[in-house]
Amino acid sequence: MGNTLVDIKNLRVSFFTPAGEVKALNDVSIKMEEGEVLGIVGESGSGKSVTAYSLMGLIPYPGRIVGGTIDFNGHRINDMSEAEMRAIRGNEVSIIFQDPMTSLNPVYTIGNQIMEVILLHTDKNKEQAYERAVELLTLVGINEPAKRMKQYPHELSGGMRQRVMIAIALACEPKLLIADEPTTALDVTIQAQILELMMELKQKIGMSIIMITHDLGIVANMCQKIAVMYGGKVVECGTADEIFYNPRHEYTKGLLRSIPRLTDKEHRKLIPIEGTPVDMLNPPAGCPFAPRCNSCMKICLGRMPEYTDLSETHYSACWLLQKEEFERRGQGA
């Protein structure tokens, strides 16, 4: 495999709200190679978007990084000034947000909003930027691009707007594209088209993708590597095969049980596992999944499990695995 593109180590992000400190990310570590497609799955509130935003220095008020490091493409993101970050955003790394309907500015034309990012990060002049924008619209499969350039967001459908967002994200041929649930707001046929488009473009431009989603079907089809998040932690991470055929964390197992058969063609949404998600204001001292875990032991409640390495690419944080390993070592000795 190629060079390391993203290396997030022990990342902690908190939101300092009036109600108290919301520990959105609690010791997240994710590594990703160039050219890979990494899937991040997990239920709502598990910290998928915050992880993505951290990578771009986009954590919204009142949140901030309280620990850990983020390395991206040779930059130490958390040491960079806002001005340095600006040179990277939209250029080396771009993001497609969760909400295509509201992510474009209603008072400017599509053309204006695409050209803006081209003019900002390249030394193209207005005409060249215009041509590039038309080219991008064609690339993302929008018909009559010249006409669309002059239209406003409210004149376009949701699918079109999401395509425009992709065009904006791709404008400067980023090394990394973060797609934060790029298709949840769209209907199924358009979903498929957009995902296909992204994979096609990945081949063409040779970029890496972080695909954030609720939909295990998407992950199974697109991603080489999968990080499963729960309660602000990556509880298990491995290749797609490892996660789907050899899940080791209790949450991952539950997740996979909640869908009938993986070989089904149609995409399925995650059916939430019984019990309520973690209260991030008062996170438990031990394993965040403990209150909902059928195999929960005493130690799970009191202490956070360390990662157990299951293969070169596969690791998970669960006391059961620690116990297994301990027993194995005990036998070996």
Place this chain on the structure above:
Amino acid sequence: MAKYIIKRVLLAVVTLWLIATITFILMNMVPGGPFLAEKAPSEATLKALNEKYGLDKPLIVQYGNYMSRLLRGDMGPSIKQRGRTVNQIISNGFKVSARVGGISVLVAVLIGITLGSIAAMNRSKWIDNVIIVVSTCGIAVPSFVVSTVLMIVFSVKLKLLPTYGLSSPLHYIMPVMALSFYPTAYITRLMRSSMLEVLGQDYMRTARAKGLSQFKMLFKHALRNAILPVVTYLGPLLAYTLTGSFVVEKIFTIPGLGNDFISSITNRDYTLIMGTTIFLAALIVTMNLMVDIAYKLIDPRIKLK
């Protein structure tokens, strides 16, 4: 767009006609008349005066006469200010009031938008709190208090600024401050809350994710969206401020329209009451139309119907 404007203008004419008619009826329903306040003129004089101004005719005839003159743009002679027409009085007064008022609105808009934006961008920091407190006071304090305090500080104590008239740029300072005080505070608050809302919108996050500078984000993406409520407020604000404030004009001895408006009522100067009312109404209607057009220019989602 042109069709829309024509429609609105026609509607405006109807509105103005209604306002003129209602004012005419109300004015004549109130007992008394223009010549009764003075020390009682003789029967003969009264009759002569009423005849001169056509007040002896049946109301319906008076109304007809007034309207037909109004259609030609003639609002008749003033009943109480001898030898001056209502048109003259309004045009003289408006020139003065509009100049002071125009400057005041400009000041209020510039300062209000700036302060409101600064407050929103520094939410919950000390500067935001200072701006909130000051603008709340600005809304609570009436203009005669502001005028008096200004007068005491700058004219009486410091002897820096002249107290009456408008003969030099220096003369404008205090009246403009007094007039713009409330709208500045109001616009600051409007701007702060709408800016806060806009800054939290998804498209601002997109702008940031593009790598745009703070400057571009604010002036290109945020301001144009956040300014809409201020534009709405601007219509009535302009209409009222341009026609002059009675209080401020009285205190600083400015010969503006606000003065004429109030005195026309106390004097029962029928033609001047009609004139100033219709003028103010016309101004409000015009400003509202301009606001709607401005709205359309700022926000392409708005459909003018």
